[in-house]
Amino acid sequence: MLFPIPYSQFPAKKGFMAKKTSKFICSSCGYQTVRWMGKCPTCGEFNTFTEEETIERGKKGAEYRRFEETMISPLPDVKTGGEERLLTGIGEADRVLGGGIVKGTLVLIGGEPGAGKSTLALLIADKIAGQGKKVLYVSGEESGAQIKMRADRIGAGSKNLLLVIETGIEKITGLIEKEKPALAVIDSIQTVYKEDIDSVAGSVSQVKESCAHLLYTAKKTGVPIIIIGHVTKDGSIAGPKMLEHMVDAVMYFEAEEYYRFKVLRAVKNRFGSTNEIGVFEMTGEGIKEVTSPSKILLDSVDQDKPGSAIVTVMEGTRPLLLEIQALMSRRTFGAAQRTVTGVDYNRVLLTIAIIEKKLNIHMENQDVFVSVAGGIRVYETGADLGVSAAIYSSFMNIPVSSKMVFVGELGLDGSVRPVMFIEQRIAEAERLGFKSCVVPEKAGNVKTNMEIIKIKNILELKNILKE
DSSP states (O other): OOOOGGGGGSSOOOOOOOOOOEEETTTTTTTTSSOSBOOTTTTTOOOOOEEEEEEEEEETGGGGSOOSSSOOGGGGGOOOOOOOOEESSSSSHHHHTTEEEETTOEEEEOOTTTTHHHHHHHHHHHHHHHHOOOOEEEEESOOHHHHHHHHHEEEEEEOOOEEOOOBBBBHHHHHHHHOOOEEEEEEEEETTTTTTOOOEEETTTHOOOHHHHHHHHHHOOOOOOEEEEEEOOOSSSSSSHHTTTTTSEEEEEEEEESEEEEEEEEETTSSSOOSSSEEEEEETTTTEOOSSSHHHHHTTOOSTTTEEEEEEEEEEEEEEEEEEEEEEOOOOSSSEEEEEEESHHHHHHHHHHHHHHHOOOOOOOOOEEETTTSSSSOOGGGGHHHHHHHHHHHHHHHHHHHHHHEEEEETTTSBBBBOOOOHHHHHHHTTTOOEEEEEEEEGGGOOSSEEEEEEEEEHHHHHHHHH
């Protein structure tokens, strides 16, 4: 006998088992389908579908999706700008968050395992607890003794920091509603689970539903919640990549590969800029914020040398001074090699082509290696002039003054174009003791005690490096 409706939709009665159904979920974006697919039609990723068995249980557990009441308001009557922020007490973290954590928001801190996410979250929790405010730290993957060892290492020990070992999302949200802390930290989203979902913790369904439950709790109680999520190097597991559209802010804690710095970078922030970064340093006593990363990055620059130029780049509202290093090596056979680290590869190829064309030099038999000292990545074009200076000085074996800074973008015609925030860049260079700055001719007048050298095109850069 054929049922007119799917068997799984019959109500479960005593002695009557609900039918298990399978569905395939994309671990990158959360798209669901009844059959396996090689490529996700939503996000375009390959081999991201995983099979999960679920049991239809009616609408149990759906109540958290609804708010207390539905309100309709004309758009002009909606009030803005009154969000209350909770200062973390860590300047670098507050900078990335836009001035602190807005109450009632859900913040996701993602990163590779071992990057230091739990240490950073525990440090933020302790700083807020040190202000006399109650903070709830919920751990689902570490014991209390392990967390206490980490807390002792970083010097965290406020009595207002409450530790809970729990993985049930209903119990966690119940504690948040009962205790009403100033901040709650969930470590991590991959370890919590919702009881009415028949899949293991960390699966796509569990991660998504648990996050939705926490989001509702944050909006209902006004308690800001920080959740920690683990990702692999390609970001392919169920977690931050799928949850980015659900939370209010997404922060990635990245460990620089070639240096001791760790960078907190915002990729989504509904209450602040996504251009800011926070710089931290891993020490024997835990994570310490770095208020002046430029000074640390330039400690080794103490003499004039070929193939080295100092540039200023902007990370949000913060100017950073970095050393661009270039090395030219003659190749006697085969095609010349181009190796770039820390700067856009195609941008460096354009710079090489401009130098060859406008300065009438030939690099077809030269291997070119360009790197940013310290492992920091440069994403803007304001470093073009410094990159060209480093390449040209290495090719000609001409030392570049260690007290000179380069700011400017190169056009394909060899012109040096102005960039944004020129005054802030020069002010930071002057603060660190630099004597001169090479800027575009149209940069305007800047009040400074430094020597300002204005150039119109790359030919004038050639004359400066000859001096």
